[in-house]
Amino acid sequence: MTFQRITAADLEILRSIAGAEHIITEQEKLLPYSHDEVPGEKYRAYPEVVVKPKGTNEVAAILAHANRRRIAVTSRGAGTGLSGAAVPMAGGIVLSFERMDKILEVDRDNLTITVEPGVLTKKINDLLASHGLFYPGYPMSKESCTVGGNVATNAGGGRAVKYGVTGRYVLGLEAVLPGGEVLELGGKRVKDVTGYNMIPLIVGSEGTLAVVTKIILKLLPLPPAQVDLLFLFSDIEKATTFSSAITSKAKIIPAAVEFMDHFAVELACQYLQETLPHQAGALLLVQLDGATENELLTACETLGELAETMEVLEIYIANDAATRKKLWQIREIIAEAVKAKYPVQSNEDIVVPVSQVSAFVTFLHQLAQRFNCQVVSYGHAADGNIHARFLKRTDQSQDEWEIQLPLLLKEAYRHAAAVGGTISGEHGIGAKKRMYLPEVMGSAEIELMHRLKKAFDPRGILNPGKVLP
Amino acid sequence: MTFQRITAADLEILRSIAGAEHIITEQEKLLPYSHDEVPGEKYRAYPEVVVKPKGTNEVAAILAHANRRRIAVTSRGAGTGLSGAAVPMAGGIVLSFERMDKILEVDRDNLTITVEPGVLTKKINDLLASHGLFYPGYPMSKESCTVGGNVATNAGGGRAVKYGVTGRYVLGLEAVLPGGEVLELGGKRVKDVTGYNMIPLIVGSEGTLAVVTKIILKLLPLPPAQVDLLFLFSDIEKATTFSSAITSKAKIIPAAVEFMDHFAVELACQYLQETLPHQAGALLLVQLDGATENELLTACETLGELAETMEVLEIYIANDAATRKKLWQIREIIAEAVKAKYPVQSNEDIVVPVSQVSAFVTFLHQLAQRFNCQVVSYGHAADGNIHARFLKRTDQSQDEWEIQLPLLLKEAYRHAAAVGGTISGEHGIGAKKRMYLPEVMGSAEIELMHRLKKAFDPRGILNPGKVLP
Structure with missing residues (x-):
């Protein structure tokens, strides 16, 4: 075109x-x-x-x-x-x-907030906290991203396991079609089956279908109590088995479950000049929230007992802000720690069924070995969302890396698809992954996507070269 | 066509x-x-x-x-x-x-169930209860409806206020396009931004876009504790004001909040030959669920105190199955009770922002008076979903009723749209409401719906005469 x-x-x-x-x-x-x-x-x-x-x-x-x-x-x-x-x-x-960065309204009766797309996501929860409310759909990058970008990518964050991602909270959209027609979709209503549900199609379409100009988000009451737990395990298999048992066995829905493999823990600790008391092969951070401290302490006991039966090495509990920050800093520093040591890398965002996380991480390490590079993996264990970063070894030439990487990625994506997964859980497809879409989607699905694109944007002017292969 | x-x-x-x-x-x-x-x-x-x-x-x-x-x-x-x-x-x-009525798999590790569309919705939760799991997306008609119908209409039920409707639980769909191409969408993954999100477009499209042949549903752990409360108020305004305060003031997210207006209470009680101890002008049924009895009793106390400040007449609490059944029978019998006395009626399903429920119910009563018919209203208060039934008076001729009804409905729908609502929260558009779609949707939205229909079904063979105006 x-x-x-x-x-x-x-x-x-x-x-x-x-x-x-x-x-x-x-x-x-x-x-x-x-x-x-x-x-x-x-x-x-x-x-x-x-x-x-x-x-x-x-x-x-x-x-x-x-x-x-x-x-x-x-x-x-x-x-x-x-x-x-x-x-x-x-x-x-x-x-x-x-310049379209205004919070237009907080509606405390209907529990909604209406915003322009350029609002910093962080500002939404800063404002809402004073009303005892919160918007749970924000991603990990909330300090710097905008809500319009979150809607465009259907961003997910660390708390998706309990609260879902951006799309669950989008009740209404004002969006402009390429011809200039303004769509008013949804509104301050939590149920609506009046015609086709076009909001979730626009959410996550990365600006290829319409341009969003106003967003109505659903809010929840801010849970008054929160507690964070750090579990150390000897290996990733034990950690992820425990992760999936939190809900399937202990019947607890945590707000967040983050895992880090051995290499991730090592790189983060080196960077922070910290040592973990045990030779932890894998780390699991669990966040619980709810109505009362008591309820959460009961849940902590249940999780502690369950973890003991699953060979946990050590458990740390944080129920104040300072300790909580300390527990999370290892998880939050990984990206920076990895980048500092391995500047050339490919940051992946594969999703697999939660039961497959452990096996998939093992597969990734074998794959990296076979392609003569390294891999560090961490991410949202209870969502099956693995942030694997493939790292160029210092002894590997840039040329070799660039030739090898697409072959490696193709294998990784194919294997993800084979075990019921896909190539992106929250980063989106953009320009970077569109050529790999056929690895995880059939031709009928891709053809239909092209027809939907045409229904919204017949002349193809909206964000060309993205999403569609 | x-x-x-x-x-x-x-x-x-x-x-x-x-x-x-x-x-x-x-x-x-x-x-x-x-x-x-x-x-x-x-x-x-x-x-x-x-x-x-x-x-x-x-x-x-x-x-x-x-x-x-x-x-x-x-x-x-x-x-x-x-x-x-x-x-x-x-x-x-x-x-x-x-004949496509098989439950294909319960996956307890990934908390999913895979079903054919002809499975009775009730069977899903009957089976899951033994695993300590449940599927929360079911509608009120779960005893007789099928999950394929639920997906086709994006059915919502009484517990939508906490758990959302069918669509929130559909992780994967197998669906067939008119040409015979089989789409495999989504899977056992809770996060996915790989390409356009076509599942929510097919869900609720009433069989006009594709034919669903397999469904993967997300499950939750069955909450071990439940308690139901019946609040009697003197009028609908007090009842609905309390309803919205449950979340906005008491910060409690109930599983269900059902309201009945004065006429609904009267008809149901007559039919059941029951009397309510007070001259209740409106009734509110609230269901709470959670991890422990204790947690719920604390929430009941909070709600009780809040209700006292809002002129509640009486509160009944049920935490055993028998009492619970008794509380709910008044709500569950309305449809039958109304039908028995007023065989000619129009069953509506309007949604408005929750803050508008009280004013909208008042408007409906004035509207009915103006059109010389009666109206009874009840429904899902915390979702703003009003099941108003307009009733032909015995002294009104059938001809007059048939001439008046479309005029009345048009006014009702226009007013719903004017206050930020729409014409269907869970029943769908089907053949019955499609001519009214332009009352609540603009021409750009309707035109886009037609283009989407064409992208899926170019020859228009799927369920013609439905949804689209």
Whole structure:
């Protein structure tokens, strides 16, 4: 598909819509809009122009013009994505939502919050805490990401095991089609079977179907009590077996269950200059929340007893903020610790059925060995969501790494599919994984996706080069 | 759109696919397939043939043939629907799933159950109870409906306030497109952002987009403790104000909150020959569930204290099965009680933001008065889902009723839309409400629905005359 280049006449029209001061065309100022958090030149591309619209009408006018002229349009939140979804691979316009950053309403009677897409996700819960409410759908990157980006990627976070991901909380969307038509979908209602449910199709579509301009989110009362537990096990198999027993045997639904394999623990501890008292081969962080401290202490006892029967090495409990922070820092530092030691890496986001986590982690280590690289794995154990990072050995040449990596990934994805898993649990497909989609999806599903794309965006201007293979 | 009539040659092919003994063509045996639970001739239509397929391959072969020949195909579960969605308005084939009624697997490690669409919903929880698990997505009609019908209508039930509706539990679908292509969507994974999320689009599409042949449902541990409370208030405003305070003030998420207005209480009590100790103008049934009895008793105390500040007349508590049954029978008998006294009625399913329930019920009573009929209202207070039944007065002629009703409904739906609501929370659109869709949806949304329909079903053979206006 070819797109029209931006002309002086286009710029004139964009200026008349959004105001000259909200248009960027200087190359050096375009740099921040040329990438997300995926490293490497392959997933870097400059827009021809960045436009910062204010309000739905401006978005609609920009889209209608781009659609008429067949100019590519890529929407962008904070650029914290991990799949290249916000990178304008075909040039054209980047729509940046930094000026649409208002929390429009907190409705305490209906337990909803209405926001513009450019709101920092963290700001939502900061505001809600004072009302005793919270929005559970946020991802781990909540300090820096925007809620529009969360909706575009259907972001999931550490608390998905109990609370689900972004999509569960999206009650309503205002979204603009490429022709400029404004859709009003859903609303402040928790049940709705009036016509096709188009919200979950737009959520997670990475800006390829429509451009979201307003979001109504469902809220929950903030659970008053929380406790965090750290379990040390000798190996990943014991840790993940315990993880799945938390719900299936102890009948407890934790808020979060994070695992780290031996290598992840080692790298994190080295980086923090910490030592763990035992030679822990795997670590499991469990967060419980609920109505009362008492209820949680009972649950802790149950989990402690269960863990004892499953050869736990050690258990730490944190029910104050300081201790909690200490327990979580090992998990939270991994990405940084790994990056510091292994700058060249591939950050994966595979999901498998929870019963398969242990076997899959073992498979990943064997696979890495076979391809002469290393792998560190950690992630959301109770969701089956494995953040494996394949790491280039220092003795491996960059060329060899680049040739080997796609072969390795193809095997990893095929094996994920074979055991009932898939290639992305929360990072999305973007530019980075679309060529691998046929490894985990059949041709009928992919063809249908293309037809849906066409139903929303017949001229294909919305975020071209993403999601669809 | 015109469809081909079934010929002898078609019947021959259908027999060769499904076996002659699984084909019905005799008029008297077609009768049960000519209606659902909507009364009246308007929503009754005979199929030309009923086919009872066994297995996905047969479904695919039948669809491929029907698509080639342009024969209408309507899928049918147990026929308990309330919108005419399973009625073959254009004749053609009814695909009845009575022979695809197997529970294929309970996976206790991954907490999933895999079922064929013809499984009675009740059977799922009967089986799961012995494993200490449950499937929370079931509707109130669980004794008689099938899970395939639940998926087709995205059925919601009394426990949606805490647990959500059917769609939240559908992790995977096998579904057949009209051309016979088999889609495998999702799987035993709780997180998945790999490509467009097509499952929630098929769920609730009433068989107009694809035919579901297999369903993977997510399960939860069965909460060990449950308690039910009945609150009597002097009027609906006090009852619904208390209802919304349960979560917004007391920070408790109940499993269910059902309300009944004065007239509903009166009709139910007359029918049961019961009297309520106070002159209750409105009744609120609240169900709590959780890990321990103690936790629930604390919550009951909190709710009791809150209710006292809100002029509750009386509170009854049930924590054993017998008392619980007694509390719920008033709510469960309404439909029957109303039908017995007022055989001609329109059963509505409007949703409004929860803060609007009280005002909307008042509006409905004024509306009924203006149109010289009566209205009884009850339903899922904490979901804002109002089951209003408009009742023909005995002194009103049938002709007048039939002329007045559409005008009344149009006003009711418009007012629902004006306060942020919509026309169906769980019954669906089917044949009954599709002409009213433009009252609550804009033309851009409706046009997009038509394009999505075309992307799935280009020749329009799947359940024609439903959902789309």
